[in-house]
Amino acid sequence: MRSHIAEDFSQGSHEANVVRLPSMPRGLALADRVLGLIVSVPAALLVLAEIVLLFSGVCARYVFHQPLVWGDELAGILFLWLAMTGAATALHRGAHMRMTAIVNRAGTEWGAIWDTVALMASLLFLGLIAAPAYAYINQQWMIVTPALEINDGLRVAAIVYGVACMLLMSLVKLLARGWKPAAIGIVISVAVVAGFETAGPVLQSLGNLNLLIFFVGVVGFTVLSGMPIAFSFGLAVFSYLSLSTSMPLEIVVSRMDEGMSQLLLLAVPMFIFLGLLIEMTGMARAMINFLASLLGHVRGGLSYVLIGAMYLISGISGSKAADMAAVAPILFPEMKKRGERPGELVALLSATGAQTETVPPSIVLITIGSVTGVSISALFTGGLLPGFVLAIALCVLVWWRARRVQPVSAERATGAVIGKTLVIALPALALPAVIRFAVVEGVATATEVSTVGIVYSLIAGLLIYRRFDWKRVGPMLVETAALSGAILIIIGTATAMAWALTQSGFSHSLASFMEHLPGGAISFMAVSVVMFVLLGSVLEGIPAIVLFGPLLFPIARDVGIHEVQYAMVVILSMGLGLFSPPFGVGYYGACAVSKIHPDEGIRPIVGYMIALFIGIVVIAAVPWISTGFLKTP
Incomplete structure (x- = not known):
């Protein structure tokens, strides 16, 4: 391909x-x-x-x-x-x-x-x-x-x-x-x-x-x-x-x-524009440079930086394409100089794309909340730790693969260098905290909070990083509108299809089948993981969520699964399918961003996908990972 x-x-x-x-x-x-x-x-x-x-x-x-x-x-x-x-x-x-x-x-x-x-x-x-x-x-x-x-x-x-x-x-x-x-x-x-x-x-x-x-x-x-x-x-x-x-x-x-x-979906274009803005202002580069100063000298160090950078940037932009486009051009040239094979690079980039699907403010989280009625604030809170668990799984695999590889002439950064990069990165690192604070303290709703991030990034770009290209604002607005329109019309037609399936009685039949699976919650969760991995490899996450979310989430509640935990498992399972070749189109998106032929990453990505699957099983088996930080009524 x-x-x-x-x-x-x-x-x-x-x-x-x-x-x-x-x-x-x-x-x-x-x-x-x-x-x-x-x-x-x-x-x-x-x-x-x-x-x-x-x-x-x-x-x-x-x-x-x-x-x-x-x-x-x-x-x-x-x-x-x-x-x-x-x-x-x-x-x-x-x-x-x-x-x-x-x-x-x-x-x-x-x-x-x-x-x-x-x-x-x-x-x-x-x-x-x-x-x-x-x-x-x-x-x-x-x-x-x-x-x-x-x-x-x-x-x-x-x-x-x-x-x-x-x-x-x-x-x-x-x-x-x-x-x-x-x-x-x-x-x-x-x-x-x-x-x-x-x-x-x-x-x-x-x-x-x-x-x-x-x-x-x-x-x-x-x-x-x-x-x-x-x-x-x-x-x-x-x-x-x-x-x-x-x-x-x-x-x-x-x-x-x-x-x-649905007004909640207005967050989609707002966060897409925010993702484009942090890349243009240099905030993404500042965060990556700080992580590289901490870990760049160890075996597989820049691989850890890639995992951490995707986690941080995904929490700001909410757009997976923007995440990968912000990280790959900065890290990949240096990683290649240090002997990393192109196939390993694109495989890890794809794996981190799947890993960070639940890191707020993910567009998929916003969509799943809007179509199922689950609190978006709860989803934002519950999505942080599952993404971190998968990051640990990927880091363990990176350590295992790099344990016998000698680091390639990367000097340990001095304390002064680390301090300098930290000071430069602090305004960018503060952005997720600003977004979180604005929601928790009631300054802005989940729909409005993205504009707080946009204004913050605008001020940081103009006054701190001084990398603001006014000529790019128009194209960024058009790109935001185009990507948002492509997503929103899918939600519209998928909503119509979901309604037709409900009117036909299909939803009742599916609910009855899933509800009466032998084994109760365990079987329901296992079937859901397999089903959404397959759906993720064929469809983007948003159409699958709109079609099947309203049907399956009530069943999950009935069999005793917390709706936030179920949301995390569903989203991560779809991410695994989306970024797994040969059918997962997210993988080819990572290849396009990194300019690496897809054939080179087919074999290396298998290990990463296995690590992600093990992490998803752990998240499905341990509800606290998704619900431990939620406020109890």
């Missing part, structure tokens, strides 16, 4: 789009650029507006004791517009989460055909959602918001705007393709649609077998063909409802609105 597979999944196929754009006819290229501007500029401004609004709310409430009663309402209105313009920006930049392993191995000609099939499927989903989205605006037009007295139809108009822009973008991409792959892709797509339409009466008589056809067959086919995962989920739900039920399709749009409009 090639290293750009992960780039296509986690960051989209932007490089591929850039390569094709010059071959577009001038009119199509101009249309493509205009469409990109009319979504990316508003999306960036909306991110900036949300930062200002949320931080103003903190100041008004905590400093002036005059809360903005309309603040949350306005933030919610803007948030749906941010989600949809961000999703459209992600489509334009090729930043939607996709699985392109099979397409990339199909060769140039067939790869182009499969890519066209995926594009046609995306067009089909966007075309199907357009009319119900417009109808949903009419339904919401009679609702007026309580504080600002704004018509709610203006808020949900964001869905129509985003869908219309994405539909036009997809049409431009289709017109820009060569006639042969476009023709074959269109024929295949039309044949599939016609087949389903013809089979409509038969499908309505199959009952719950349709769940396999649409939520396994359609989702599996479209995901493997390279279609964005969010669109795959949405197309499956639309197909299921329209061909095998008589339910109105506006329900799909309302479920998507419900999933994307």
Whole structure:
């Protein structure tokens, strides 16, 4: 497999789009650029507006004791517009989460055909959602918001705007393709649609077998063909409802609105921007330099630094891609000079990516709290020690592998050097404490606290580190919007799919099966670990959480498992699958960041994955690791 597979999944196929754009006819290229501007500029401004609004709310409430009663309402209105313009920006930049392993191995000609099939499927989903989205605006037009007295139809108009822009973008991409792959892709797509339409009466008589056809067959086919995962989920739900039920399709749009409009999820774009900000201001480098001065001279010392740096930085940024991009370019050149093999480096980087999934303020923690009702504050508290336990497991393996290796000419840092790097790193090291203090002391909510971190990092970058590039702020805002939109639209369509599964009775059947497993809590936990490892290797953590979290967390409570402990085990199990080759796409993301061929890390990573699995078993067996520091009622 090639290293750009992960780039296509986690960051989209932007490089591929850039390569094709010059071959577009001038009119199509101009249309493509205009469409990109009319979504990316508003999306960036909306991110900036949300930062200002949320931080103003903190100041008004905590400093002036005059809360903005309309603040949350306005933030919610803007948030749906941010989600949809961000999703459209992600489509334009090729930043939607996709699985392109099979397409990339199909060769140039067939790869182009499969890519066209995926594009046609995306067009089909966007075309199907357009009319119900417009109808949903009419339904919401009679609702007026309580504080600002704004018509709610203006808020949900964001869905129509985003869908219309994405539909036009997809049409431009289709017109820009060569006639042969476009023709074959269109024929295949039309044949599939016609087949389903013809089979409509038969499908309505199959009952719950349709769940396999649409939520396994359609989702599996479209995901493997390279279609964005969010669109795959949405197309499956639309197909299921329209061909095998008589339910109105506006329900799909309302479920998507419900999933994307949870104000807790506003923390996602805020923490993504914070992650980009700490890298730009040099705060990440300061922390890494301090750790290197402490451990750089011992056997495997920089490997320990890598583990510690990922733990610290993950606690600030909440974005795994930002974590790896901040650490690898700083540490890897020196580690290579000291004789570390590239395969070992990318294997350890992948392992630390899985290890730090529960370190707050993880986006996955925020998502799991929003869809299951578990306290985000409790998840933030409970996530620290499990990540530390896995860090110890990785450190033990690093020590074992390095015990017979002579250190390569790395001098022990003097006390003066350590003290100097500590002083430089202190403002950066204080950021997690500032975030934690703001939440615990009630200065800011879990949604708002990221803006406290943003303002702190802004001041530190300008006054202390003096590494603030104003020219990068605009691209950072656009990147934040694109990544946020890609995540949020997955949550929206996955919420619709979860609703469809619940209405079909599947959730009751799954709950009954899991609840009556022999062995009680032990069997339930063991099956959950295996299931979420497999889900993590196929899907990103967020879609799996949104789909199965609301179904399984009540069962965990019923069998006596603390919901915070179960959350930690689920998240870490998905992380293990996400970063385990050959299917774990997080591994290919680590390869892309470190510019190391995936083949070099396949063998070294096995030991690290075993160490992580042992750590997960320990966390599953010892509830105190996840719940020991929680406040008891």
